[in-house]
Each structure stands twice: as C-alpha cells, then as structure tokens.
Amino acid sequence: VLTPTTHALWHAGMSMHRFFLDADDGRFFVEGHGARVRDRAGRWYLDARSSLWNVTLGYDHPRLLRALHEQVDVLPSMQTIRFDRASAVAAKYANRLCAALPENLTHVRFGNTGSQVTSAAVLLSRYIRKIHGEPDRTGVVALNSSWHGTGGLATALTGEPDMHELQAPLVPDVMHIDPPHCPRCPEGAPPDECAEHCAAELSRLLDRVGEQRVTALIVEPLMGTRVIEGPPGYLQRLAQICHERGVHFIVDEVTTGFGRCGDLTLSGALGVQADMMLLGKGISGGYVPLAALAVDERIYQSVFDVDPARIFPHGSTTDGHPLAMAAGLAVLDILAEEDILEQVAARGDQLRRGLAELAGRQKVISDVRGRGLLFGVELTGSDGKPLGPAFLEAVRRECENDGVLLNYTGNCVTLVPPFVLTRRECDQIVETLDAVLARLVGQLEEWGEESAGNWAWERQPEAAAATRP
Numbered sequence: 001v002l003t004p005t006t007h008a009l010w011h012a013g014m015s016m017h018r019f020f021l022d023a024d025d026g027r028f029f030v031e032g033h034g035a036r037v038r039d040r041a042g043r044w045y046l047d048a049r050s051s052l053w054n055v056t057l058g059y060d061h062p063r064l065l066r067a068l069h070e071q072v073d074v075l076p077s078m079q080t081i082r083f084d085r086a087s088a089v090a091a092k093y094a095n096r097l098c099a100a101l102p103e104n105l106t107h108v109r110f111g112n113t114g115s116q117v118t119s120a121a122v123l124l125s126r127y128i129r130k131i132h133g134e135p136d137r138t139g140v141v142a143l144n145s146s147w148h149g150t151g152g153l154a155t156a157l158t159g160e161p162d163m164h165e166l167q168a169p170l171v172p173d174v175m176h177i178d179p180p181h182c183p184r185c186p187e188g189a190p191p192d193e194c195a196e197h198c199a200a201e202l203s204r205l206l207d208r209v210g211e212q213r214v215t216a217l218i219v220e221p222l223m224g225t226r227v228i229e230g231p232p233g234y235l236q237r238l239a240q241i242c243h244e245r246g247v248h249f250i251v252d253e254v255t256t257g258f259g260r261c262g263d264l265t266l267s268g269a270l271g272v273q274a275d276m277m278l279l280g281k282g283i284s285g286g287y288v289p290l291a292a293l294a295v296d297e298r299i300y301q302s303v304f305d306v307d308p309a310r311i312f313p314h315g316s317t318t319d320g321h322p323l324a325m326a327a328g329l330a331v332l333d334i335l336a337e338e339d340i341l342e343q344v345a346a347r348g349d350q351l352r353r354g355l356a357e358l359a360g361r362q363k364v365i366s367d368v369r370g371r372g373l374l375f376g377v378e379l380t381g382s383d384g385k386p387l388g389p390a391f392l393e394a395v396r397r398e399c400e401n402d403g404v405l406l407n408y409t410g411n412c413v414t415l416v417p418p419f420v421l422t423r424r425e426c427d428q429i430v431e432t433l434d435a436v437l438a439r440l441v442g443q444l445e446e447w448g449e450e451s452a453g454n455w456a457w458e459r460q461p462e463a464a465a466a467t468r469p
C-alpha cells in the first residue's frame with residue numbers, strides 16, 4: 001500500500017526495501033551542470049558514471065540543448081516504421097551518421113535503446129538467412145560476461161548466467177564462448193601473442209556446431225563488464241573468421257562509440273570492418289533515448305528487393321523520433337567542430353596516470369585498464385582473489401558520500417565520466433577513490449568472509465558449458 005512516506009517509483013537496480021523509502025528522499029537528482037549533478041538535499045556530485053555511461057557531453061551542453069529546443073518547436077514527433085514517409089530530420093541525420101561511420105556502413109535503422117538494436121541486429125541476421133533459403137541458420141554466438149542489454153533476445157545474448165537463470169526459458173539458439181582472458185590469461189601468454197589463441201574458441205565452436213547453423217557473432221570491441229579488451233589483433237581475427245565462414249560480424253559499440261574510447265567508434269579506429277554496428281548511449285549525449293543499427297551495403301542490398309509481405313518485421317512507434325534525430329545531429333556537429341575528442345585524450349591520459357600512481361599506493365588495486373574515458377580499477381584481496389560485491393558496493397557508497405558518483409562491474413570500479421570534466425575534477429576522482437580505499441582497506445580484516453568475491457564469472461565456466469549445444 002502506498003503511504004505518504006513511500007514512493008511509487010520502481011528503481012530497476014535496487015531491492016525496494018533499500019531504496020526510496022521516503023517520498024521526500026533528498027537523493028533524487030534535480031539539476032545538472034557540466035559533469036556535476038545536484039540532488040534535492042542540495043548536494044553537488046561529480047558524476048563519474050555519466051548517468052549510466054551516456055551523458056558524454058555533460059548536463060548542459062548549449063548546442064545540444066538548443067537543437068532539442070528548436071526541434072520540439074517545429075516537429076516534436078513523427079514515426080519512421082510505417083508507410084512511405086518519415087521526418088526530414090531523420091533522413092538528414094541518417095545521411096550524416098553514415099557519412100561519419102566506417103565507409104562500408106551505408107544504411108541505418110533507429111531505435112530507442114541498446115537492447116532494442118542488439119536484438120534487431122540478430123533478428124535481421126536470421127531474417128536474411130530465411131529469405132535467402134537458409135532457414136535453419138539461426139545460431140548466434142556471443143561472449144560470456146558480455147552485455148548486450150535485457151529483454152527477450154538481448155537477455156539471451158548478454159553473457160550473464162545469473163540473469164539467464166532468472167529469466168529462463170531464454171530465446172533459444174544463442175551460444176556463448178569465453179571472452180579473452182587478458183589481463184589474467186590462464187595460460188600466461190603475453191597479450192601480443194594470444195589473439196589467435198583466444199579467437200580460436202570461435203573456430204572451435206563453428207567446427208562443432210557447423211557454420212551452416214550459425215548466422216552471426218555479436219561482440220563488444222571492449223567489454224564494459226570488467227572493462228576487458230582482447231589482445232591486439234583479437235577483434236580483427238574474430239572478424240576474419242566470420243568473413244571466411246560466412247557468419248555476420250556484429251559489433252556492439254553502444255558503450256565504446258561516440259568518443260567514449262577516444263574515437264567515434266573503436267572498431268573503426270582499429271580498422272575492423274563490421275557487417276552490422278550497434279550504437280547507443282553517447283549517440284544522443286544521453287539527453288533523449290536513441291540507438292542505431294548501421295549495416296554494410298551488402299546487407300542492405302540483400303534485403304532491398306523483398307516481397308512487401310515479407311519485409312523485416314521489426315520496429316517501434318518512437319524509432320527515429322525527431323528529438324532524438326536532432327540530438328544525434330547536434331552530437332555529430334559537436335564532435336566534429338569542438339575539441340571534445342582532444343579532451344577525452346587529455347583527461348584520459350591524466351586519469352590513467354593518476355590511477356597508475358594510486359595503484360602504486362593502494363595494494364588492493366591489482367590492475368588499471370581501459371581506453372579514452374572508460375577505466376576499470378580492479379580490486380583484489382591479499383589472497384589474490386577478487387574482492388566481492390559487498391566491498392565494491394561499500395566503495396561506491398563511500399565515494400558517493402564524499403561527492404563522487406561511480407559504479408562497478410564485478411570487482412572493477414568503473415570510471416566513466418563526462419568528456420567535459422575539468423582537470424581539477426579529474427584529480428578529484430582519484431583523490432576520492434584514494435581516501436575511500438584507504439579507509440575501507442583498513443577495515444578489511446573485520447570484513448572477513450564478507451569481502452570475498454562470489455561473482456558470476458568465477459562460476460561461469462560450468463554455467464557457460466551448460467548452455468553449449
């Protein structure tokens with residue numbers, strides 16, 4: 001029963017008994033400026049998680065705000081999924097976006113969320129097989145510990161056994177292979193030698209199930225979960241295996257794209273060609289929901305001339321929403337004309353240096369890794385085991401108390417600030433983490449068993465094996 005002291009907002013990430021118990025909760029955010037947000041209690045925080053990795057340009061970028069205001073005044077809504085009409089702003093943005101992406105990506109469909117477009121890409125891949133006489137080529141390969149969103153197919157793609165268990169039965173015919181193990185290669189291979197070794201998992205799977213059964217591989221160029229990037233050449237090798245064996249190579253750049261890793265797209269910067277590319281998060285600076293599925297010209301041509309009764313059956317009412325299109329255009333302009341990517345490089349270097357020094361002082365930090373302005377700070381106990389969820393949650397809360405919002409995936413504190421953070425704010429992140437770790441590590445003895453990790457990926461080999469055909 002809703003009482004005056006409770007709140008109706010169902011926050012997806014928390015057990016409700018721990019959250020919003022008080023309708024006047026001072027923790028609700030009310031205002032943002034640059035890389036900072038203010039809550040109702042009047043406290044300002046440095047948002048080192050960019051809302052959820054998407055508010056790349058800060059909370060009050062003037063050009064982005066102006067673009068939204070101008071669009072809402074002239075055409076605040078229009079669909080792109082039925083009949084032969086769409087908004088002019090959607091057409092303009094599609095051209096601009098494809099011109100900015102790797103050359104082979106010539107057409108784009110829009111959606112509202114990353115989960116929607118990861119599902120759309122896989123469904124499109126299966127659809128292409130069906131209309132071209134390979135109806136049984138439905139298998140999809142994804143990586144353990146990957147994140148491709150939630151809901152239906154996206155949940156099945158995401159490599160999280162705990163989530164699978166809670167949402168089973170899953171959309172079938174998704175198989176998972178192990179991600180690259182760098183920086184903790186079980187074979188101890190140096191990163192520059194193990195691309196082939198890691199990518200061979202894919203070849204083995206294709207040999208086992210038969211490539212004529214597998215339609216696509218979906219992969220993040222740098223996995224957001226625990227900030228894991230394959231060894232040099234790994235992504236290229238996956239792409240090559242896919243191209244040789246006729247498997248669609250789908251790159252999920254929802255997190256890594258739009259400057260987060262220092263370039264418009266990470267796979268583009270690495271020179272890896274995708275058959276389909278997924279974009280989200282920073283694509284609209286996070287001001288309005290927007291995601292995109294960009295496809296290679298050959299993919300587009302393969303569905304161009306279909307019987308109208310057999311058109312790819314996918315889309316939602318607000319796909320290509322004019323406000324999202326206007327925001328997307330403004331973000332492209334801002335990235336092209338302002339020195340945003342230079343700022344990512346400069347602040348990224350500063351943060352990397354600061355975190356490396358911190359790792360020298362704080363023994364609990366076992367690794368610092370990442371690119372651009374996406375860093376993972378891995379926390380490991382003196383027994384060499386990953387620190388656990390309770391400890392990571394304590395780090396997050398203490399940093400919040402000290403004025404810095406951050407998050408974590410597994411035993412990695414993740415630092416994903418807006419690109420517009422200042423030099424001083426960059427230092428503040430490191431100083432805050434330093435102070436909080438010093439405090440909490442001093443109490444680690446008292447934590448005992450509680451500090452230990454019980455992360456899904458540690459149990460994953462068996463869980464993953466269970467999903468294999």
Ligand SMILES: Cc1ncc(COP(=O)(O)O)c(C=O)c1O
Nearest residue numbers: 113114115147148149224254255
């Ligand atoms: C790589 C990747 N793909 C897809 C998604 C899903 O995006 P959304 O949360 O917008 O559905 C995410 C979200 O974190 C992501 O990081």
